[in-house]
Amino acid sequence: MPPSREAVRKGAPVVDATERPVEEERILGRLIAAETIAGGSNVELIAEIACLLEEANAEIWVGSGTRPGTQVLHAVLGPGDAPGGLLLAAHGDVVDVAGQDWSSDPFAMRRAGGRLYGRGTVDMKGFLAVAIAAARRVGPEALRAPLHLAVSHDEELGCAGIEPLLAHLEGGGIAAPLAGAVVGEPTRMTVVDRHKGKAALGLHLAGRAAHSSTPAAGVNAVRAAARVIVALDELQEEIAGEDRDPAFSVPHATIGIGPIAGGVALNVVPDSCDLEVEARVIPGQSVEAVVDRIVAAAEAAAGEAELSVRRIAAYPPLEASADGEWARRVATLSGCEPGGAVDFGTEAGLYKERLGCDVVVFGPGDMRRAHAADESLAADELAAGRQALDRLIAALLSADALGG
Secondary structure (H helix, E strand, O other): OOOOHHHHHHOOOOOOOOOOOHHHHHHHHHHHHOOOEOOOOOHHHHHHHHHHHHOOOOEEEEEEOOOOOOEEEEEEEOOOOOOOEEEEEEEOOEOOOOOOOOOOOOOOOEEEOOEEEOOOHHHHHHHHHHHHHHHHHOOHHHOOOOEEEEEEEOHHHOOOEOHHHHHHHHHHHOOOOEEEEEEOOOOOOEEEEEEOEEEEEEEEEEOEOOEOOOHHHOEOHHHHHHHHHHHHHHHHHHHHOOOOOOOOOOOOOEEEEEEEEEOOOOOEOOOEEEEEEEEEEOOOOOHHHHHHHHHHHHHHHOOOOEEEEEEEEEEOOEOOOOOOHHHHHHHHHHOOEEEEEEOOOOOHHHHHHHHOOOEEEOOOOOHHHOOOOOOEEEHHHHHHHHHHHHHHHHHHHOOOOOOO
């Protein structure tokens, strides 16, 4: 059963932080066993989550994702039409393990030395397991406001799989104003209310092929790409001296250059070259404005080569609410520390933009362990996540504990 209202008011712990979270570990093992590499299928995972939440008497909606073989999920416990509800949001996809040297099967969770090993333990199936287990402990009939759980796909591909879920939620899936939302990325259980936004672009430079002995007869697309890269480095220096926010470890917008490929042989003037570019902006900056400057700089540097630009992905920064009240309330009720800003991006800005509610990011684990070989989450980190969510969900027992 969920903890009492008195425990919530006093901020008392509702579980022993040293208690081994057996249910969470069991669920996490099942989630990791579903291989949901970004760009692949997640149907097995969604079916697993739906089964676990149906056993908790949740109302389940499963919709098609943005690609064949993908789905999104929304579950509701408690009175769906009551104001002041809480949304817990997660993505179910993980990054690939190709080329990584794992000590054991990355899709068979292993417990050793007080740590849980497996792809997604940190990013972010650990939070998802904690959220599902917490939902299974609560009695829906006791809730005074609804508990919502939302699961997207392809977050690791620039938040590419969230649109069907957002359309459902804003189209009636959430029937009353929320108190706020929590996106459960790994923040070492600190409550974060700001992160950067991002746009990823594919740049294609089309030149003209010729024999390399007469290079003037052609247009070298690789040389054009080199000029574009230099121009973007200069633009990076320019924007680094503009808007700044010392809360971030890199306190300004950045322009990154990624994969590049062009040409077919050394004795042929390359007639094409492709490169990928990303822009990351701080809250208060426009992603689109920085993208426009990137495109303008690239066009000016391309010379005779023809430039075309493809949008790969984009998501907005997460901006703190004007009064910061939601972050403070979540920190107080959950027993976690307020953590300010993180440089990585999440779906939180999209939830805030589309649903019009305040959003924070917090969850178990350290992002520095994510995406790597032998990704792992400490069992006591999972227990801390259990404690924090139990306390936060307990506030839904009171009509005004979360606000709304």
